[in-house]
Amino acid sequence: LAATVEATRRAVDDARGDHVSVADRVAEAKRVRDAARRAHDARAEAARAAASAAESLADVDDRIGASAFADAEEARRALLEPREAEALAERIATHDAQLAATRARLxxxxxxxxxxPEGPADTVGSKAALDAADAARTAALRAERDAHALVEALRDLALQIDDSYAGIAAKAADAEAVTRLADTVAGRAPNTMKMDLETFVLAAELEEIVTAANVRLADMSSGRYRLQHTDARAARGAASGLGLEVMDAYTGQARPAQSLSGGETFLASLALALGLAEVVTARAGGIRLDTLFVDEGFGSLDEETLDLAMRTLDELRQGGRTVGVISHVAAMKEQLPAQLAVEATPEGPSVITQDAVASV
Known part of the structure; x- marks a missing residue:
């Protein structure tokens, strides 16, 4: 085992050589190998470039030999800027187009x-015709320019007219609404009742007066008659809204006020006058109307109705009011506590005398 280890160590040392480790020697070997490959490729590329350069030089020599230039430097000096070349190309194209047009015209x-005929042409006549045509062309151009200006002006006027029509339409709508309101207030169409605003207000006042008058009229007519306001349209297109009709408890139907007799008409009128006095008193903040004058109408009353009217007036007097009547009825003189008599004289002016009778 020791011998194997020693042999292995010697093999590693031989493999490491002058390097720190075997791995460093392997990496260095790879770097050398890669550098050798790059050098080989560079030499091959250099050879190809040299061949291409030689081919290009040969092509340059051939082209210069076939041109009017002595060498490549002279050809380089003759080169144009791209802008100049484009301008020359455009001039050449324009010239070619003009040349083609001239040939076609020829x-x-x-x-x-x-x-x-082979003789000379009449250039004088042609010149005159040309001048006339040129003048006509100038006049036509001027007319065209004037026509365009007129069209622009008409377009502006049309726009102004459209704006004006729009404004007029809006104003017409407002005017129509105001006119409709004015006609309605004035009692004209579309006011189907033909009742103007003043009459409408007075009709509301009349309803209050009728309500107050019916209290008196019911007493004076023993409950038979009751006034009621009507806004029915009058005959022949007359204004409506202030009509009165009488509800007759005997028949249960309403009838025109004109159908009352003279005495009944007087009682209804007296009731309306008293109702008016009460409404005016209420509207005046409770101010009392202390004096009431009734002018005539008593001569048309029968004895029973006259007594009823006088009792009503006496009731008003008992409330503290001063009630004056203007009448020619002799029977009333006996019932009036104080009188002013007006007598005509032959001299012209009337004479007023005061007389008093005992109150009944």
Missing amino acids: LDLELELAGA
Whole structure:
């Protein structure tokens, strides 16, 4: 075993050589091998490059020999910048196109002149025709320019018109709404009741007055009549909204106020006057109306209705009011506690005398 170990050690030492270890010697050997391979490849590439260079030099010599240049340096000096080369190529292409167009035009002229006389052409007439055509062309261009300007102006005007129409449409809609409101307030179509705003407000007031008047009228008519407001349309398209009709408890049907007799009409009017006084008093913050005048109407009353009217007026007097009546009825003079008599005189002016009777 010792001999084997010793032999192995000698083999390792021989394999290591001058290196620290066998692995270092193997790595160094690989580096040398790889360097040798790269050197071999480089030599092969250099040989190929040398062959290509020789071929290129031969090609250069052949090309220079076939050209107008003496050597490669002279050919290098003759090279152009890319921009200059592109400009020259463009000029050559333009020249070729113009040359082709000129040749085509010459061919057309030759075809047009086929069979024409050999004498000189009338250049003066041609020049005049050319000038006239040029003037017409200038005028046409000017007209075209003016037409374009006119079209632009018309387009601007059309846009302005569209904007104006849009604004007018909006204003027309507003005006239509305002007009509709004004017509409605004024009692015109579409107001089917033909009731203006003032009448509408007065109708509301009239309803309150009728409510207050019915309290008096029920008493004066022994419960038979009751006034009620109606907004039914009047005949022949007249304004409506302030109509009155009478509910007759005897028949259970409403009838026009014009169907009342003279005495009944007076009682209804008196009830409305009293109702108006009460509503005005309530609207005035409770201010009391201490004086009430009733003008005429008593002459159309029968004795029973006259007594009823006088009792109603007496009830108002008992509340502290001063009630004055203007009448020519002799029967009333006996019931009035204080009177002012107005008598006409032959001289012209009337005479007012004061008289008093005992209150009944």
